[in-house]
Amino acid sequence: MRLEMMLAAESVSELLAVAEMNSVAVSVDQRRLEELEDARAKVEGVQDDLDRHKREQMEVLAEVEAISAEMAVTLDDRRALLAELADEVEELEKQVRREEQLAPEPPPEPVVEPPSTITPAATPTSDVPEGYVSTGVTFGGVASWYGPGFAGNLTANGEIYDPMGLTAANKELPFNTLLFVKYNGRGVVVRINDRGPYAGDRIIDLSQGAAETVGMSGIGWVDATIVVKK
Missing domain, CATH: 2.40.40.10 (RlpA-like domain)
Structure with a gap:
């Protein structure tokens, strides 16, 4: 359309006016293009931030899952140890009771006078x-x-x-x-x-x-x- 306007100009002054209009339009288009580029760069930056945060969250989640798994194993180990200790205590109590049953009667205390x-x-x-x-x-x-x-x-x-x-x-x-x-x-x-x-x-x-x-x-x-x- 701008080319048609230049071809339709009937004088040099009209041609110069059309050229100036075209120059202004090009400047406006250039500014819009730069603004669009800036906007796209900002969007890409925001997207990069979102991706980075997402990766960090995934890493934290993985660490939490690893700690949870380790705690579960430790808890199971402690439960097993407590069960083992309880069995040992029960066995010792049985042994003490057996020894008490087999132990001889203690000698009487010496008789003393008032x-x-x-x-x-x-x-x-x-x-x-x-x-x-x-x-x-x-x-x-x-x-x-x-x-x-x-x-x-x-x-x-x-x-x-x-x-x-x-x-x-x-x-x-x-x-x-x-x-x-x-x-x-x-x-x-x-x-x-x-x-x-x-x-x-x-x-x-x-x-x-x-x-x-x-x-x-x-x-x-x-x-x-x-x-x-x-």
Whole structure:
């Protein structure tokens, strides 16, 4: 159409006018073309972003699925381990019950006399003193003693503590149990009327009087024998 207009021009001025119009039209078309190119580039950029996000989402989804699968395997392993441990515990409980059924009856505790009739031996000796007999139950360990700072306090069995009395504290033996305690070759019979000691691995806490009888001034190793009066 633009060519027809140029051919139809009857003068140079008309031809120049048509040429100018054509130039303006070409400029407009060029701008539109550039705008279209820009728009297409933007669309392609957006599409690239969408594709990238989609790939990232797929990668994240794959990682989540892998973690889920690993967690499922770990959970199954833990369940299997718990089941195995439960079976072992049940078997151990059965074994303990069988051993308890086969275990012999424990020996009776030594019969001891009430406090009012017990008079421990106050004279140091290396052997079980006259008037007492060994039960055959012996043990050894670290001993200590306690004295004036506890005078007048109640012992674990309700007595008033006498530091110079021939008594002792032990964590397990029944109250009024008689013990023949030896230290460095000297021995004394004491009566259990308190609980302790609770320091380290000590097995017995002698009264001040008992410690002085065997010559103990601090802590030391003792050998003890449960005795009863004849």
